[in-house]
Amino acid sequence: MxxxxxxxxxxxxxxxxxxxxxxxxxxxxxxxxxxxxxxxxxxxxxxxxxxxxxxxxxxxxxxxxxxxxxxxxxxxxxxxxxxxxxxxxxxxxxxxxxxxxxxHHFDTAERGFSFRFEGPLDMRMNRNGGKTAADIVNTYAEEDFARVLYMYGELKQSRPLAKRIVRKREQSPILTTEELVEAVVGKKVAIENLNTLQKKELTLVFQALRIEVNDExxxxxxxxxxxxxxxxxxxxxxxxxxxxxxxxxxxxxxxxxxxxxxxxxxxxxxxxxxxxxxxxxxxxxxxxxxxxxxxxxxxxxxxxxxxxxxxxxxx
Ligand SMILES: C[S@@+](CC[C@H](N)C(=O)[O-])C[C@H]1O[C@@H](n2cnc3c(N)ncnc32)[C@H](O)[C@@H]1O
Missing domain, CATH: 3.40.50.150 (Vaccinia Virus protein VP39)
Incomplete structure (x- = not known):
C-alpha cells in the first residue's frame, strides 16, 4: 500500500x-x-x-x-x-x-526473528543493548512468560505453553530459534514438516517475544x-x-x-x-x-x- x-x-x-x-x-x-x-x-x-x-x-x-x-x-x-x-x-x-x-529482519537468520531460519534467539531491532528473546525465554518466571504469550501473542493456551517451555529450559537453556521451535512443538521437527496449526502457534509465539523484546x-x-x-x-x-x-x-x-x-x-x-x-x-x-x-x-x-x-x- x-x-x-x-x-x-x-x-x-x-x-x-x-x-x-x-x-x-x-x-x-x-x-x-x-x-x-x-x-x-x-x-x-x-x-x-x-x-x-x-x-x-x-x-x-x-x-x-x-x-x-x-x-x-x-x-x-x-x-x-x-x-x-x-x-x-x-x-x-x-x-x-x-x-x-x-x-531484512525476517530474512536475516542471525537476527532470530523468524522460525523459518536457524539462528540465535535475539530479536532486538537495536542490537546496541537491551534484553534478547533468549533472555526472556530463559529468565522470566513461568507466570510472567505466560502473560507475555497471552498479551502479545493472544495465545489462549499460554499457560500450558509457558509450562512446556520452562520444562525444556530446565534441561538446557533455549538459545536458538530451532531450540524454541522444539520446545513449542514438543519434539524436533524439520521446518518443512511443520503443519499449519504448528506454524500458526509459532508465528504467535515469535510475535509475542518480538513485541516484548522491543517494547513495541x-x-x-x-x-x-x-x-x-x-x-x-x-x-x-x-x-x-x-x-x-x-x-x-x-x-x-x-x-x-x-x-x-x-x-x-x-x-x-x-x-x-x-x-x-x-x-x-x-x-x-x-x-x-x-x-x-x-x-x-x-x-x-x-x-x-x-x-x-x-x-x-x-x-
Ligand atoms: C516495516 S519496516 C519499514 C519499511 C519501510 N517503510 C520501507 O519502505 O522500506 C519497519 C522498520 O521500522 C523500524 N522500527 C520499528 N519500530 C521502531 C521504533 N520503535 N523506532 C524506530 N524504528 C523502528 C524497524 O527497525 C524496521 O526497519
Missing part, C-alpha cells in the same frame, strides 16, 4: 515530513521524490542496519539545486519530540509509520502522542499496522486522541477529538497480497489533525 499511503499524506513540495520507520527506505524514497525546494524529510530507524539503505535515498534526493533536505535519525521513534526539538522543528505536515519489522506497544503509544503534538493543523498521520494489538491502539488514538478510545464530550455533549478520519483501515488488494504475502495483514489508517478550537465533530 505504498502508493495509497503516500497519496494519503497530501505531500506539499515545501513541507516537513517524518517517516518514523525508515526500514528499506521505500516510503522515504517516495516522499522525497515528491518534495522540492524547502522540503524536509526526517527518517527514523532504531536499527542501524537500515542506515545502509540511506545513502542511495539521499543521493537520489540531493540531485539538483531544488533538492529537499534529508536527515536520518538512528533512534527509537518514541523519542520523536526530543529529536524534533533538537533539530529545531516545531511543526510537521505529515508523519508516516510502517510498523513492525522489515524484510510502549514505543507506539509514545510516538502517537508525540506525533499529535508535532503535526500542524491539517497535517496528516498515516500508520500501517500488521497485527490487531497495534491496530487497536492506532484506531483508538485516531478516533479519540487517547489510547483507550474514550470519546470525550464537552459541557454541551459535543464530541471532542483532535482528528478527522481519512482512512479507517484500508487493506491491500488481492494483487498486492499475491506479490507480497506480508501485505495480507496490513491495515492503513490515516487521520488529519484538526485546527485549534475545531475539534468538535457533533453529538
Amino acid at each position: 505504498l502508493r495509497e499511503t503516500i497519496e494519503s499524506l497530501n505531500i506539499r513540495p515545501d513541507g516537513t515530513y517524518v517517516d518514523v520507520t525508515f526500514g528499506g527506505g521505500g516510503h522515504s524514497g517516495a516522499v522525497l521524490s515528491r518534495l522540492g525546494k524547502g522540503g524536509r524529510l526526517f527518517a527514523f530507524d532504531r536499527d542501524i542496519d537500515a542506515y545502509a539503505n540511506a545513502p542511495e535515498v539521499i543521493r537520489q534526493a540531493q540531485d539538483g539545486a531544488d533538492a529537499p533536505v534529508f536527515t536520518f535519525v538512528h533512534s527509537d521513534f518514541r523519542y520523536l519530540s526530543q529529536w524534533m526539538d533538537f533539530y529545531g522543528v516545531d511543526k510537521a505536515d505529515g508523519v508516516l509509520a510502517d510498523l513492525g519489522v522489515s524484510f 506497544l510502549g514505543a507506539l503509544r509514545d510516538m502517537l502522542e508525540a506525533a499529535l503534538q508535532l503535526l500542524a493543523p491539517s497535517g496528516r498521520l498515516a500508520v500501517l499496522t500488521y497485527h490487531s494489538l497495534e491496530d487497536r491502539l492506532v484506531k483508538n488514538f485516531m478516533r479519540s486522541g487517547n489510547m483507550e478510545g474514550k470519546i470525550e464530550k464537552d459541557f454541551y455533549g459535543n464530541i471532542r477529538t483532535p482528528f478527522h478520519l481519512i482512512e479507517k483501515g484500508l487493506t491491500a488488494s488481492e494483487e498486492e497480497v499475491a506479490n507480497n504475502p506480508r501485505a495480507r495483514s496490513a491495515k492503513l489508517r490515516v487521520a488529519e489533525k484538526l485546527g485549534a478550537g475545531t475539534g468538535i465533530t457533533g453529538k
Whole structure:
C-alpha cells in the first residue's frame, strides 16, 4: 500500500515530513521524490542496519539545486519530540509509520526473528543493548512468560505453553530459534514438516517475544502522542499496522486522541477529538497480497489533525 499511503499524506513540495520507520527506505524514497525546494524529510530507524539503505535515498534526493533536505535519525521513534526539538522543528505536515519489522529482519537468520531460519534467539531491532528473546525465554518466571504469550501473542493456551517451555529450559537453556521451535512443538521437527496449526502457534509465539523484546506497544503509544503534538493543523498521520494489538491502539488514538478510545464530550455533549478520519483501515488488494504475502495483514489508517478550537465533530 505504498502508493495509497503516500497519496494519503497530501505531500506539499515545501513541507516537513517524518517517516518514523525508515526500514528499506521505500516510503522515504517516495516522499522525497515528491518534495522540492524547502522540503524536509526526517527518517527514523532504531536499527542501524537500515542506515545502509540511506545513502542511495539521499543521493537520489540531493540531485539538483531544488533538492529537499534529508536527515536520518538512528533512534527509537518514541523519542520523536526530543529529536524534533533538537533539530529545531516545531511543526510537521505529515508523519508516516510502517510498523513492525522489515524484510531484512525476517530474512536475516542471525537476527532470530523468524522460525523459518536457524539462528540465535535475539530479536532486538537495536542490537546496541537491551534484553534478547533468549533472555526472556530463559529468565522470566513461568507466570510472567505466560502473560507475555497471552498479551502479545493472544495465545489462549499460554499457560500450558509457558509450562512446556520452562520444562525444556530446565534441561538446557533455549538459545536458538530451532531450540524454541522444539520446545513449542514438543519434539524436533524439520521446518518443512511443520503443519499449519504448528506454524500458526509459532508465528504467535515469535510475535509475542518480538513485541516484548522491543517494547513495541510502549514505543507506539509514545510516538502517537508525540506525533499529535508535532503535526500542524491539517497535517496528516498515516500508520500501517500488521497485527490487531497495534491496530487497536492506532484506531483508538485516531478516533479519540487517547489510547483507550474514550470519546470525550464537552459541557454541551459535543464530541471532542483532535482528528478527522481519512482512512479507517484500508487493506491491500488481492494483487498486492499475491506479490507480497506480508501485505495480507496490513491495515492503513490515516487521520488529519484538526485546527485549534475545531475539534468538535457533533453529538
Ligand atoms: C516495516 S519496516 C519499514 C519499511 C519501510 N517503510 C520501507 O519502505 O522500506 C519497519 C522498520 O521500522 C523500524 N522500527 C520499528 N519500530 C521502531 C521504533 N520503535 N523506532 C524506530 N524504528 C523502528 C524497524 O527497525 C524496521 O526497519
